[in-house]
Amino acid sequence: MSPEHVAKIALDYADLNKDNMYREPRENATSWHAYELCRACGSCILIGKRSKYCPGKLDLDKITLLDDGTWGPARNIVSFTGGDLACNPEWYAQSAQEIKSLGRDLWVLFETNGYGLISETLDLFKDAGIDSFWLDIKAYDEKVHRKLTGVSNKRILELPAEIVERDFVLEVLSLYIPGWVESDQIEKIAEIIAQVDPKIPFTILAFFPEHKLIHVPSPSFKQMLNAYYAAKDAGLKRIKLGNIGIFAKKEEDYETLRSLGLL
Numbered sequence: 001m002s003p004e005h006v007a008k009i010a011l012d013y014a015d016l017n018k019d020n021m022y023r024e025p026r027e028n029a030t031s032w033h034a035y036e037l038c039r040a041c042g043s044c045i046l047i048g049k050r051s052k053y054c055p056g057k058l059d060l061d062k063i064t065l066l067d068d069g070t071w072g073p074a075r076n077i078v079s080f081t082g083g084d085l086a087c088n089p090e091w092y093a094q095s096a097q098e099i100k101s102l103g104r105d106l107w108v109l110f111e112t113n114g115y116g117l118i119s120e121t122l123d124l125f126k127d128a129g130i131d132s133f134w135l136d137i138k139a140y141d142e143k144v145h146r147k148l149t150g151v152s153n154k155r156i157l158e159l160p161a162e163i164v165e166r167d168f169v170l171e172v173l174s175l176y177i178p179g180w181v182e183s184d185q186i187e188k189i190a191e192i193i194a195q196v197d198p199k200i201p202f203t204i205l206a207f208f209p210e211h212k213l214i215h216v217p218s219p220s221f222k223q224m225l226n227a228y229y230a231a232k233d234a235g236l237k238r239i240k241l242g243n244i245g246i247f248a249k250k251e252e253d254y255e256t257l258r259s260l261g262l263l
């Protein structure tokens with residue numbers, strides 16, 4: 001796709017949802033804040049009744065069938081996600097410029113593992129109008145990071161400070177992988193984020209076995225809960241657990257999550 005092609009998709013999205021677009025302030029241009037509005041269960045539309053976990057923050061005319069097949073609000077955010085091509089920063093910069101030139105007040109969110117975000121690229125993205133980053137920090141332990149990705153995480157651990165310094169919006173994600181990335185590392189990552197700003201949203205995602213890690217189990221409910229407390233103890237104020245269906249199996253698990261404000 002060319003940057004013009006990407007902008008055309010953004011324009012079609014803005015036109016399609018012009019009457020029911022949910023306008024987020026720039027500081028909410030994150031995936032984390034979408035979850036605050038709606039859990040994407042579709043219950044209010046499909047059976048005409050809100051689920052008991054519904055945050056109840058949106059009128060029903062704001063709920064629409066999104067192009068990934070889930071129900072939720074069409075927010076004024078265009079996200080680059082599902083793959084990281086930050087080795088070609090010019091493409092993202094031109095795409096962001098094209099999106100901004102549409103004049104539709106769309107925020108631009110970029111999901112990344114951070115490896116391509118050298119200082120020059122951050123400056124380029126800032127000038128191009130990219131608003132926010134969803135930074136996937138894969139591990140705190142450098143050896144584990146190398147094993148998972150093939151590269152050092154030294155630069156990546158410096159990124160939260162550098163990103164916020166440039167007035168981008170930031171959210172961080174880490175995957176709980178039993179035996180690889182557990183509560184001790186989650187806590188260290190959370191400490192780095194909290195030192196920059198305790199209000200930076202942090203999502204701890206539950207791993208599920210795939211590809212070369214097919215033999216590694218998913219985390220248990222207890223492990224995920226411990227990871228949540230570790231991040232909280234590190235000082236973070238906005239923490240969510242993701243891939244809940246992987247580790248919450250019983251009704252009481254859901255009740256515990258609800259009592260902690262995690263549902």
Ligand code: SF4
Pocket residue numbers: 037038039040041042043044045049050051053054055056058063071072
């Ligand atoms: S608003 Fe969202 S969370 Fe609430 S019932 Fe509808 S789809 Fe589910």
